[in-house]
Amino acid sequence: MNRSWAFHFRILAVLAVLGIAAFPVYWMAVTSMTSSEELFAGSPRLLPDPAQIGTYARALVSTPLLTWLGNSLIIALGTTALSLLLAILPAYALSRMSFRGKLLLALGLFVTQMLPEAMLVVPLYDIFSRFALLDSLTGLILANTAFAVPVVTWILKGAIDGIPTEIEEAARIDGCSRVGIVLTIVLPLIAPTLAAVTVIAFFQGWNEYVFAQTFISDESLKVASVGLASFVGELSTPMDTVTAVGLTYTLPAVVFYLLVQRYIVAGMTSGGVKG
Amino acid sequence: MRNSVKIQTRRKDPARFLPYAFIAPLAAYLLIFHAYPLMQEFILSTTYTSLLDPSLREFVGLDNYRDVLGDPEFHKVLRITAIYTVICVSGGVGLGLLVALLLDFNFRGRGIARALVTIPWAAPPVAVALIFIWMFNAQFGIFNDILSGLGISAEPINWLDDPQRALPAVLFTTIWQIFPFSSVVILSALQGVQSELREAAIIDGADKLSVFKAVVWPTIRPTVAILALLLTVWSLRRFDVIWVMTQGGPLGETNTLVIDLYRRAFVYLDLGHAAAVGVIGVCTALVVTFIYFWLSARADRAAGK
Numbered sequence: 114m115n116r117s118w119a120f121h122f123r124i125l126a127v128l129a130v131l132g133i134a135a136f137p138v139y140w141m142a143v144t145s146m147t148s149s150e151e152l153f154a155g156s157p158r159l160l161p162d163p164a165q166i167g168t169y170a171r172a173l174v175s176t177p178l179l180t181w182l183g184n185s186l187i188i189a190l191g192t193t194a195l196s197l198l199l200a201i202l203p204a205y206a207l208s209r210m211s212f213r214g215k216l217l218l219a220l221g222l223f224v225t226q227m228l229p230e231a232m233l234v235v236p237l238y239d240i241f242s243r244f245a246l247l248d249s250l251t252g253l254i255l256a257n258t259a260f261a262v263p264v265v266t267w268i269l270k271g272a273i274d275g276i277p278t279e280i281e282e283a284a285r286i287d288g289c290s291r292v293g294i295v296l297t298i299v300l301p302l303i304a305p306t307l308a309a310v311t312v313i314a315f316f317q318g319w320n321e322y323v324f325a326q327t328f329i330s331d332e333s334l335k336v337a338s339v340g341l342a343s344f345v346g347e348l349s350t351p352m353d354t355v356t357a358v359g360l361t362y363t364l365p366a367v368v369f370y371l372l373v374q375r376y377i378v379a380g381m382t383s384g385g386v387k388g
Numbered sequence: 389m390r391n392s393v394k395i396q397t398r399r400k401d402p403a404r405f406l407p408y409a410f411i412a413p414l415a416a417y418l419l420i421f422h423a424y425p426l427m428q429e430f431i432l433s434t435t436y437t438s439l440l441d442p443s444l445r446e447f448v449g450l451d452n453y454r455d456v457l458g459d460p461e462f463h464k465v466l467r468i469t470a471i472y473t474v475i476c477v478s479g480g481v482g483l484g485l486l487v488a489l490l491l492d493f494n495f496r497g498r499g500i501a502r503a504l505v506t507i508p509w510a511a512p513p514v515a516v517a518l519i520f521i522w523m524f525n526a527q528f529g530i531f532n533d534i535l536s537g538l539g540i541s542a543e544p545i546n547w548l549d550d551p552q553r554a555l556p557a558v559l560f561t562t563i564w565q566i567f568p569f570s571s572v573v574i575l576s577a578l579q580g581v582q583s584e585l586r587e588a589a590i591i592d593g594a595d596k597l598s599v600f601k602a603v604v605w606p607t608i609r610p611t612v613a614i615l616a617l618l619l620t621v622w623s624l625r626r627f628d629v630i631w632v633m634t635q636g637g638p639l640g641e642t643n644t645l646v647i648d649l650y651r652r653a654f655v656y657l658d659l660g661h662a663a664a665v666g667v668i669g670v671c672t673a674l675v676v677t678f679i680y681f682w683l684s685a686r687a688d689r690a691a692g693k
Contacts, residue, residue, distance in 0.1 A: 123493065127501055130487055134505050134568060137519045140530060144522065157533050199417055202410040212407035218415060225422045227673050229625030231646035232666040235653045236428035237421075239442050259421035266414065291406060320512040322628040327654060338514040342632045345521060352522065363515040370510030371503050378572050 138363060145169070145357035152352055165353065172357040176350065180333060181340035182362065184250060185319050188336055191254035192318030193311055196261040200310070204269035205295050209278070225263040231323050238327060248331045256324045261317040265310045272306035273299060309376040312369055319366060337362045426670065432663035439657035452664035461640065462648070462665075469644045472559065473623040479563040480619045481612060484570020489600075491571065492578045502575065509568040517632035520561040524548055551641045554634050558642050562629055566622070570615055577611035578604070610684075617680045624673050645669045 144152065145168050146161035172178055206212065207219060237256055238247070246252030280302070281294050289297070300307060322338040329335060335343075341362055344355045370377070433452055435445040456462050491502060508516070523530050524547040535541045547557040581604050589599045627646045630636070636643035636651055643651070645665065653662035 120495075123490065124495060126490055127495070130490065131501060131504050133564070134507050137516065137523065137564070138507055138511060140523060141515070141519045144519075153528055157528075157530055199414045203414040206407045206410040210407040210410070212411075214411075215407075218411055221415075221418050221422075224674070224677075225418060227621050227677050228422060228426075229621075229627075229646055229669060229673060231625060231627040231650060232669045232673075233422070233425045233429065234650065235659055235662050235666055236425035236432060238653075239428060239432065239659070240425060242442065255421065259417065262414065262417065316510075316512075320514070320628075322514050322632075323650070338512060338628070341518055342514050345518065345632055356519065356522070359515045359518050363511050366512050367507055367510045370506060374503055374506050374510075374572075378576055 138360070138367065141356045141360045141363065145353050145360055147353060149351050149353060168353045168357045169361070172354045172361070175354060176358055177332070177335070177340065178337075178358050178361060181335055181337040181358075184334060185337040185362070187250055188253050188257060188321070188325075189315045189318035191250070192257040192261055193314040195254060195258045196265045196314040196317075197307075197311065199258070199262050200266040200269055201300070202292070202295065204266045205273055205291075205299060207266070207270045208273035209281075222263045222266055225259075226267070230260055230321075234323055234327055237324070241328060247328050248334060249328075250334060252328055253321070253324055253336070254318070256328070257318045257321050258314075261314040265314055268306060268310050268313070269303065272303040276302050305376040305379070308373050309379070312373050312377060315369070316366055429663045429666050429670075432659055433667050435660050437659040437663075439653065439659055442659060448660065452660045453668075456661055456664050456668070464640060465643050465645060465648045468555065468640075468642065469624070472555070472562075472642075472644050473620055475559050476562050476566065476623040476626075477616055477619045479559070480566040480570050481616055483563060483567040484615070485574055485612070487567060487571040488574035488578060491575060502572070506568045506572055508565045509572075511565070513565065513628040514632055516561065516565050517629045520557075520564075521548065521633055524557050548634055549638055551639045554638055554641050558630055558633055561633065562623075562626065565629065566619060570619070573611060573615055574608060577608040581607045613680070613684050613687075617677065620676055620680075621673055624669065624676070645672070 143158065143161045146163070146165040147158045148162065148165055151158050151162075203218070207215065241247050241252050241256075246255065276299065281298055284294050284298055320338060321336075322342065325336045325339045326342065329339065337358075341355075341359055344350055344358070432445075434447060434449055436448050436452075437445045487505065491498070491505070495501075522528075526532065526544045526546045526549070529547075531547070532541070532544050535545065545553070547553045585603050586599060589603050594602065624644075625646060626644075627650065630642055630644060630647055631650065634642040636647040646669065649662050649665040649669065652658050652665060
């Protein structure tokens with residue numbers, strides 16, 4: 114009986130923690146589906162009002178939501194593709210090959226993980242202005258990749274470390290090239306980790322704010338993070354519309370993370386954190 | 389004769405150069421997008437440069453550093469950065485550890501609970517900042533409604549506009565966002581705790597706290613240490629949540645190093661001083677990393693590893 118009381122108490126505590134974790138996202142949903150009159154009335158509405166679903170249609174019309182999300186998607190996809198392209202072969206080389214400068218590369222990858230984006234924003238702004246990369250989505254992809262690729266390489270290296278070398282040796286005797294081995298044997302074996310780093314790189318691009326805020330002034334090139342931040346302190350857009358935009362931007366991130374979070378955790382702990 | 393030797397080495401070459409071919413694009417990328425900007429930042433920090441015309445530079449030596457380090461406002465920035473970092477790391481690790489220990493038992497829906505708890509970490513920081521601004525709103529925010537509902541404060545509290553309360557509000561938001569990461573990482577380390585050892589300790593009559601100290605903590609200590617390093621560096625570099633919530637205000641009470649740097653560059657258009665702050669920040673991040681590795685090497689030696 115005593116034990117069961119402890120158990121139930123613990124379950125209650127778990128539910129409380131989950132409630133705290135989920136509440137702000139839930140509150141975004143509630144606010145987006147509350148009429149303006151009710152938002153500014155005395156007591157808050159605790160459940161979303163289904164009649165207010167029209168807020169989302171209004172958000173589509175009254176804000177450049179689709180343009181923002183489209184630009185964020187381009188940045189996220191570009192960052193993911195470029196990061197994977199740059200990271201896969203070096204991750205393999207770091208795991209399997211010996212070469213001069215290996216330690217230097219490993220150190221470089223580690224140090225760049227420690228460098229703050231915002232601390233490089235000044236020189237990057239200066240460099241980008243000379244190469245016409247300001248006000249360009251390409252520039253943002255290049256900058257985001259610089260901060261996604263070290264962690265992606267590091268996690269992939271950790272995953273490749275976990276594959277026994279014997280599997281590759283048979284293929285090498287058969288005359289398969291190293292690149293062929295990486296593409297046909299190694300990558301399929303680390304598919305879960307590949308999924309995890311894809312998500313990490315994708316959301317580096319999707320979430321990124323400081324570069325997008327600084328490098329882009331053209332309205333048609335604004336990304337969702339900057340668009341959403343532009344509502345702060347601006348009073349003409351109603352709060353239900355603002356939170357509708359916020360939730361539309363947040364939900365894809367949360368859903369994707371929940372789907373692959375198991376692999377992300379495994380990847381971060383084997384490659385990123387313990388490495 | 390000479391010719392044939394040359395051909396032989398050439399035949400060997402492809403395999404010998406293969407690793408370099410594999411890493412070359414990445415190495416070049418890191419040089420262009422990290423090493424070169426770092427060098428540029430250092431050069432900028434020794435000049436007077438305005439954002440209005442960055443090509444016009446006047447060499448001023450170490451004057452920018454002297455100005456920044458002698459500026460009482462910058463001392464405040466350092467103090468706030470230290471407070472922000474220490475509370476984020478201790479709050480993030482402490483809360484993360486508590487939640488990890490709470491979730492580390494068998495119950496139905498454990499997988500779903502572990503997934504759901506990561507929601508804050510998965511949400512984009514700008515969206516998090518936005519919804520917390522709304523929840524902290526003095527007149528219509530839910531936090532004040534909760535406080536008055538609990539009978540703690542009937543008067544609406546001003547959070548983000550109050551110099552005394554803005555930093556706590558930003559810290560609350562940040563810790564809410566980062567604790568799931570700590571929990572999930574510590575949870576996976578807890579799987580390494582040997583259940584026989586734990587059971588043996590319980591049979592020996594050890595209470596929960598001593599089991600934690602003797603069995604659980606030694607296993608997860610290295611993970612917690614790396615976690616603390618990651619959270620420290622992330623706190624030093626965090627820009628989006630703070631900038632969107634307060635832009636460093638009110639009265640500079642949330643003005644951390646990166647926020648200060650950004651203000652100097654893009655509000656006051658003074659790239660030289662901003663770059664000097666940037667160099668100081670990069671050095672801080674590197675020094676913290678170095679101290680961490682020095683401490684953990686010493687701890688490993690003390691533990692006899």
